[in-house]
Amino acid sequence: MSTNKITTLFNIQYPIIQAGMIWASGWKLASAVSNAGGLGLLGAGSMYPEVLREHIQKCKKATDKPFGVNVPMLYPNIQEIMDIIVEEGVTIVFTSAGNPKTWTAFLKEKGITVVHVVSSVKFALKAQEAGVDAVVAEGFEAGGHNGREETTTFTLIPMVKEKLTVPLIAAGGIATGRGMLAAMVLGADGVQVGSRFAATVESSSHEKFKHAIVEAQDGDTHVTLKELAPVRLIKNKFFHDVVALYSTGPSVDDLKTLLGRARAKKGMFEGDLDEGELEIGQIAGIINNIIPAGDVVAEMIKEFEAAKKEAVNL
Structure with missing residues (x-):
C-alpha cells in the first residue's frame, strides 16, 4: 500500500x-x-x-x-x-x-x-x-x-x-x-x-487467556468498575463477583477491596480464568x-x- x-x-x-x-x-x-x-x-x-x-x-x-x-x-x-x-x-x-x-x-x-x-x-x-x-x-x-x-x-x-x-x-x-x-x-x-x-x-499473555479470547463470542465482554477506572472484561467469576457487589450499593472503597492487587496479572499473565481480570475488546x-x-x-x-x-x- x-x-x-x-x-x-x-x-x-x-x-x-x-x-x-x-x-x-x-x-x-x-x-x-x-x-x-x-x-x-x-x-x-x-x-x-x-x-x-x-x-x-x-x-x-x-x-x-x-x-x-x-x-x-x-x-x-x-x-x-x-x-x-x-x-x-x-x-x-x-x-x-x-x-x-x-x-x-x-x-x-x-x-x-x-x-x-x-x-x-x-x-x-x-x-x-x-x-x-x-x-x-x-x-x-x-x-x-x-x-x-x-x-x-x-x-x-x-x-x-x-x-x-x-x-x-x-x-x-x-x-x-x-x-x-x-x-x-x-x-x-x-x-x-x-x-x-x-x-x-x-x-x-498466558495460553489459557489466549484461548479464552478465541472462545469469546459477541456479548461476552462488558465494561465495569467505572468508579475506579472503566475496564472491559470477559464475563468470568470475578466479573460476576463485581456485579453481585454492585447490587449492594458499594462504596468506592468496597470496590477497591474486591479488586485488590494484581487482578489483571492473575488473569492475563498467570492464567487464572476465574479470579483474574480478563481484559479484551468486543472484537x-x-x-x-x-x-x-x-x-x-x-x-x-x-x-x-x-x-x-x-x-x-x-
Whole structure:
C-alpha cells in the first residue's frame, strides 16, 4: 500500500500499530510486529522499570525496525520509566491514561515522537495543544482501560477528524483489514490493534487467556468498575463477583477491596480464568485462532487491499 502520514511519521511499511497492552506486549510481540512492517509497542504498564529496560534492549536486538513504548501515566515509577526510555534511545512513545501536557514537552525535547491515546474530541484537542505528533482515538469497543464517554469508534473517528490537524490513529474494535479500511474511510490515517495481537504466538499473555479470547463470542465482554477506572472484561467469576457487589450499593472503597492487587496479572499473565481480570475488546468475538503476529499483519493488509478493490465497485 502507498505511504501516508502514519507510515511517514514512524518510518514503517504499513499504518498498523500494535497496542501496548499490559501482560501481552513484551519484546517478542513488539519485534515481530515491527519486523512484519507495522509498529510494535512494548507495554510498560505491566513492567517494573528495570524489566522495561531489559525488554527495550531485547527488542533492539530482535529488530532493526522502529518500535515504541506505551506508557500509562497513572502508573507509579513514571519518572524512572521516562528516564530509561531516554537512556535506551527509544524514539517513539505512546502515552495514555493521564494529562498529555505532563510529559510531551520533556519527550519532544529529547527528539522522541509522541502519541497520546484519547477517548473523546475534548481530550484529542488537549493532546494536540500539548504538542503531540499524532493522536490515537479509541472507541468504547476497546479492551482494557476505557473511556468514560462510551463513544464507539465509528462515531468517535469522524468527530475527532473534523477538529484535528495532527495525524489520527483509530483504535477499538479493529482486528481485520476490512475494519482497517472502514476506519480509514472515516478519516483515520492508521489503526491501532490490541485484541487480535493479544491472541498471537508471540504475545506474553498466558495460553489459557489466549484461548479464552478465541472462545469469546459477541456479548461476552462488558465494561465495569467505572468508579475506579472503566475496564472491559470477559464475563468470568470475578466479573460476576463485581456485579453481585454492585447490587449492594458499594462504596468506592468496597470496590477497591474486591479488586485488590494484581487482578489483571492473575488473569492475563498467570492464567487464572476465574479470579483474574480478563481484559479484551468486543472484537474478540471474531478472533478464532492463535497465529504469529507477522501473519496478522500480512492477513490484514491482504484483506485491506481486497476490500478496497471491492469498495470501488459499490
